[in-house]
Amino acid sequence: MTEESQHQDGADDLGRRPDQRQEQAPQAQGLQPEARDLAHQVSTAWRCVREELTPEQRIWLNNSKPLTLHEHTLMVAVPSEFNRERLETRYREAIETVLAEFFGQPTKVAVIVDKALAEQPPGTTPDRVPDVGVDAPQEAPADRPLEAPLDVRLRPDDDYVEPAYTQRDFRSSEYGPSVDDPLNSPVEGLLDGMHRPDLSDLTPAAGTFSPSAPGSDPYRDGIDRESTDRSRRDDSRLNPKYSFETFVIGSSNRFAHAAAVAVAESPGKAYNPLMIYGDSGLGKTHLLHALGHYVRNYFSRARVRYVSTEELTNDFINAITDNKTHQFRRKYRDVEVLLVDDIQFLEGKEQTQEEFFHTFNTLHNAQKQIVMTSDRPPKLLDSLEARLRSRFEWGLITDIQPPDLETRIAILRKKAAQERLTAGPDVLEFIASKIQTNIRELEGALIRVTAFASLNRQQVDMGLAEVVLKDLIPEGGEAQITSGMIMGQVASYFGLSIDDLCGQSRTHVLVTARQIAMYLCRELTDLSLPKIGQQFGGRDHTTVMHADRKIRTLMGERRSVYNQVTELTNRIKQTAARG
């Protein structure tokens, strides 16, 4: 669904009815009409809020800036955590009442902190979206404060604006995990990729990255040291490569990213739960891990747990079988942040739903943060209990859409730099133009191209990229590929049976064939790691992850593996195309 797609009732994705869309912003220059319209709506809505609030309420809006409207949520930046808390706890209702009236339907307000706004004298921040070139109507001058609420800028908590992307931050035992703790020491890859991302015009609000002040860490005090240490010894199972620094922001994921940052800055306080939904391979898991890293790095004592829904279900089944439900509950309830991936897999699992319902309530009541991802918005999770679905809608729901061409190029550029792959801008653009809907496939294509060049000791140029991608993308578009197809083709290619692939034998040929099959399942299907593991004789998701990484590496090192993978990909795609 694109931003401008239409709903049956004629409203677009922003919830605007046709009559509302007629009210165009006057003479906005340099933007597409839709963007101008949106910019105008957002700034006018925020101006209405200002006008409707009482003077005491209004002073808390000084130096605020409306950013964007996404579905039924208006996102606004304010200069400090203090302002944000005020707006959220005291004035949210008043603001949302005005917004509902303005947009003609319930509209939420989502507040993030941009400390750069504090540098502007109160009243100078325009109530307009930050797009250059929007010729929004003149704003009414902001009210002068009756008292100076923004003196909060002088509080030590809010003074702290350490740049977020320095190695020192992550080594610092003050803001981050202790360096003595081997599990918490800076992780390989995290520091490698620790440059400021090239966000340029893709950045929503630089200030959203400012970490909270050390003194504002709600988890520094009051948490039993022993339980904290115990939990930090526990692996929170976050992939070090999935951080905010390595996440490229574009219009397709800007809101989801900003929401994730807002939650990471104030776990349990900002939006609870946060639900990120979207199709496969668009970065939901990446954002979930990034949020987890951020919390672990900046709230030194917060316990973060990441789990896929399939593992959660397996864990629960094991807990019942082994009579260990007590341990299960502690594992998932004694945390400050619970990250649950692919919650759609709870569908049809009634007992796990029941247990998760109680876990959710316990965490939510204790103001512990819950973040979930799904392939659909909660209201489309048909086979989920209504009480769970409605709880998933309590907080903030945001989607991720397929990235546009510029974002795809930026992702490839970042990936190439991260993995030290050499490919010119024309090649990156070519790959990005060919693969449009799945970022995992986009990355896979880059790896294929660079691996082929490395094996043949050739430059990565357009000719080479065309040859490699021609094999990868069959004429006539994508056909549905299943794990069964992949396993069948791999088994017959290596002269094995499917039982062999799923069995326990560890002969060299079998291990390679099994790993290639797992890699291809990851690359060519939407199956999650645990689901792939299940198909291969109930193996753990970490085995699949290992296979995926190993084959990616071997493809660049061994011609035989590269050829096998390429040949198999062709055969599988041809089989799928034949139906």
Ligand SMILES: Nc1ncnc2c1ncn2[C@@H]1O[C@H](COP(=O)(O)OP(=O)(O)OP(=O)(O)O)[C@@H](O)[C@H]1O
């Ligand atoms: N905006 C982005 N910037 C950089 N890399 C990205 C971005 N979005 C996705 N990726 C990369 O694309 C790959 C797939 O992303 P991820 O696994 O997070 O997708 P997903 O939406 O969770 O998919 P699934 O639903 O299949 O689990 C990952 O390697 C991730 O790092």
